[in-house]
Amino acid sequence: MIEFKNVSKVYPDGTNAVKDLSMKIEKGELVVFIGTSGSGKTTSMRMINRMVELTDGEITINGKNIQDYNAVDLRRKIGYVIQSTGLMPHMTIYENIVMVPKLLKWDEQRMRDTAIRLLKHVDMDPDTYMDRYPSELSGGQQQRIGVIRALAADQEVILMDEPFGALDPITRETLQDLVKELQHDLGKTIVFVTHDMTEAIDMADKIAIISEGELVQFDTPENIVENPANDFVRSFIGENRLHRSDNDQVVEDVMITKPITVPRGTSLRNAVKLMRDKRVDSLFVVDDFNVLYGVVDFEAVNRNPIDKTVDDIMRLPNYYVKKDTLLKDVTNRMLKHGLHTVVVLNDDYELEGILTRTSLVDMVYSSLWGDESIASPGEDGIESFDVGQIENYSEDSKSVEPV
Ligand SMILES: Nc1ncnc2c1ncn2[C@@H]1O[C@H](COP(=O)(O)OP(=O)(O)OP(=O)(O)O)[C@@H](O)[C@H]1O
Numbered sequence: 001m002i003e004f005k006n007v008s009k010v011y012p013d014g015t016n017a018v019k020d021l022s023m024k025i026e027k028g029e030l031v032v033f034i035g036t037s038g039s040g041k042t043t044s045m046r047m048i049n050r051m052v053e054l055t056d057g058e059i060t061i062n063g064k065n066i067q068d069y070n071a072v073d074l075r076r077k078i079g080y081v082i083q084s085t086g087l088m089p090h091m092t093i094y095e096n097i098v099m100v101p102k103l104l105k106w107d108e109q110r111m112r113d114t115a116i117r118l119l120k121h122v123d124m125d126p127d128t129y130m131d132r133y134p135s136e137l138s139g140g141q142q143q144r145i146g147v148i149r150a151l152a153a154d155q156e157v158i159l160m161d162e163p164f165g166a167l168d169p170i171t172r173e174t175l176q177d178l179v180k181e182l183q184h185d186l187g188k189t190i191v192f193v194t195h196d197m198t199e200a201i202d203m204a205d206k207i208a209i210i211s212e213g214e215l216v217q218f219d220t221p222e223n224i225v226e227n228p229a230n231d232f233v234r235s236f237i238g239e240n241r242l243h244r245s246d247n248d249q250v251v252e253d254v255m256i257t258k259p260i261t262v263p264r265g266t267s268l269r270n271a272v273k274l275m276r277d278k279r280v281d282s283l284f285v286v287d288d289f290n291v292l293y294g295v296v297d298f299e300a301v302n303r304n305p306i307d308k309t310v311d312d313i314m315r316l317p318n319y320y321v322k323k324d325t326l327l328k329d330v331t332n333r334m335l336k337h338g339l340h341t342v343v344v345l346n347d348d349y350e351l352e353g354i355l356t357r358t359s360l361v362d363m364v365y366s367s368l369w370g371d372e373s374i375a376s377p378g379e380d381g382i383e384s385f386d387v388g389q390i391e392n393y394s395e396d397s398k399s400v401e402p403v
């Protein structure tokens with residue numbers, strides 16, 4: 001589909017940004033370019049649509065040299081999403097979405113239909129948003145518009161340059177899923193630049209690791225982790241990821257077995273004191289049988305009058321795991337949802353331990369261990385907490401934000 005043959009770029013000032021790059025990107029593939037700042041990712045990507053003209057070698061798309069396309073036509077054939085969304089501030093959302101179709105002279109009806117379909121696809125109500133201006137949308141919403149705009153003209157190839165850099169983890173994940181979905185459903189070929197190895201591993205069919213303008217390794221995430229080409233790649237993916245036996249580790253192997261607990265009814269005064277003494281920022285509220293009733297964190301304690309009790313302010317965690325849950329599954333979940341702590345319970349909801357992010361630092365790239373899809377609750381060993389099964393549970397504590 002897209003082939004780089006010995007491509008180099010030397011900018012007029014003599015900077016050799018890309019050196020002898022050769023790689024093949026197949027149709028329908030999602031390829032991630034990753035590397036340190038200034039390594040030549042953006043330059044490599046922009047040469048594909050001739051926003052940057054190469055100085056040596058050749059790039060072909062579907063076998064045809066890109067120099068044989070008209071540069072403007074080529075750019076219209078290829079969708080492009082950048083980190084700052086690139087939305088035009090003085091144009092409405094609708095006008096932004098149909099910018100390229102308009103250039104391609106589509107009729108009004110076709111443009112409207114497309115805009116409506118795409119907005120619905122990213123859960124944004126067309127009636128509400130079409131006539132707004134970009135500044136009237138949140139950052140995540142603008143980013144969604146940036147992504148669907150790249151799709152509006154139905155281009156086969158989409159280039160995305162750190163499109164989700166500035167977003168919170170949940171919006172980021174939603175958009176990652178959207179991009180994967182579009183790739184699968186619509187068969188788009190996507191080139192995606194990121195700094196973030198977890199994102200690369202989550203999304204890529206193949207990862208291109210670029211260092212100082214050179215392609216160091218180009219392979220599937222699994223193969224790169226199994227056989228890193230050199231120390232640079234190894235440092236990029238993290239030393240500790242390289243032991244296959246990690247695969248079988250379970251929660252019990254790394255959990256903290258004695259989290260700091262308090263009995264129900266403990267006053268916030270005493271809770272604060274305990275937090276200070278034990279140097280922890282959360283406490284687990286249990287009954288005489290060590291059954292978990294909730295968690296209180298330092299912020300909540302701080303926000304509330306000191307004569308309240310932990311029962312008044314505790315929250316029930318959304319997720320828990322069991323001792324024998326595979327670590328790879330938990331890690332995946334923790335990373336994807338930005339969870340800092342997960343409780344470990346047995347079948348009777350007794351607290352057996354906790355997993356913290358710190359206890360998982362060695363396993364950051366969990367999704368490599370197997371199926372990368374997000375399992376629904378239960379499937380990956382992380383069950384949804386069934387509040388109904390715990391008696392006397394205070395009504396307040398059910399109002400936990402879903403993660
Ligand atoms: N227009 C330009 N003129 C001269 N040098 C340039 C130009 N654009 C980029 N460079 C240089 O080319 C090299 C590669 O830049 P590029 O933007 O491709 O890096 P990158 O990998 O995308 O970096 P980042 O992760 O910071 O976005 C850098 O040394 C950069 O300074």
Ligand SMILES: [Mg+2]
Pocket residue numbers: 041042043161
């Ligand atoms: Mg860049």
